[in-house]
Amino acid sequence: MAYIYIAIAQGLFYVLSIHLFENYLHSFKHPNITQATIKPNNSKQLSESEKLDEFNARRQDPHSIKKRVYGATISTIIITIVSFIFLKISHNAVSFYSLFELMGLTFTNEPLSSIKVLLMSSSVYAASLYYELLLGYFPIIHQFQYFRLSIKEWSGFRNYFVGPITEELVFRASIVPIFVLANYKSIEIQFLAPLIFGIAFL
Structure with a gap:
C-alpha cells in the first residue's frame, strides 16, 4: 500500500508544481500582465460560461503557459531522479541498466x-482523419501544416512536446516501475497507473 502512496505523491507533486509556478512564481511574470488579468474578477458573480471563458483565456495565455512549462519540466526532472534513486536503494540487486530499461x-x-x-x-x-478527407483536406499534409504553425507558439510547444514527454516520464517511467518491483500484477498496474493520473489531475 505504501507504494501506492508514493506513486500518488509523485503525481500530485507534478501537478502542484505546475500550479505553483503559474500562480506564485512572480519573477516570470510578464510586466504588462496585471493581477487583474491573471486573477478572477470577484467584483461580480460570474456565470458558468463566463468562468469557463476566463479559465480558457488564462490557460491559453502565453506567459501562463511558459510558467507551467517550467513547472512541468523541473518537477519531472526531480521526480525522475528521485524515483531512480528510490528504486535503486530499495532494490539494490537490480542493475542500473535494468532500472533504465524498466523505466523505458x-x-x-x-x-x-x-x-x-x-x-x-x-x-x-x-x-x-477520414472525416477530414471527406471535408476535402488531405489529412497528413493538413495536420503537418497545423503542427508546423502550432509549435511556433507556447501552446503548441506545450501540447506536442512538454506535456506528452513529462507526463510519460512521471506517470509511466517513474510510477510503473515502482509497482513492477513491488510485485504488483500486470492487471493491477494497468488499473492503478491511469487511476493515479486521474487522481493527480482532479
Missing part, C-alpha cells in the same frame, strides 16, 4: 513491437 529509458531490442504499438495507437485517430 533505453531503446527497445524489438523495433517491430514499437511499430505495432505505434500503428495501434494511430488507428484510434482513423475516423477523424
Whole structure:
C-alpha cells in the first residue's frame, strides 16, 4: 500500500508544481500582465460560461503557459531522479541498466513491437482523419501544416512536446516501475497507473 502512496505523491507533486509556478512564481511574470488579468474578477458573480471563458483565456495565455512549462519540466526532472534513486536503494540487486530499461529509458531490442504499438495507437485517430478527407483536406499534409504553425507558439510547444514527454516520464517511467518491483500484477498496474493520473489531475 505504501507504494501506492508514493506513486500518488509523485503525481500530485507534478501537478502542484505546475500550479505553483503559474500562480506564485512572480519573477516570470510578464510586466504588462496585471493581477487583474491573471486573477478572477470577484467584483461580480460570474456565470458558468463566463468562468469557463476566463479559465480558457488564462490557460491559453502565453506567459501562463511558459510558467507551467517550467513547472512541468523541473518537477519531472526531480521526480525522475528521485524515483531512480528510490528504486535503486530499495532494490539494490537490480542493475542500473535494468532500472533504465524498466523505466523505458533505453531503446527497445524489438523495433517491430514499437511499430505495432505505434500503428495501434494511430488507428484510434482513423475516423477523424477520414472525416477530414471527406471535408476535402488531405489529412497528413493538413495536420503537418497545423503542427508546423502550432509549435511556433507556447501552446503548441506545450501540447506536442512538454506535456506528452513529462507526463510519460512521471506517470509511466517513474510510477510503473515502482509497482513492477513491488510485485504488483500486470492487471493491477494497468488499473492503478491511469487511476493515479486521474487522481493527480482532479
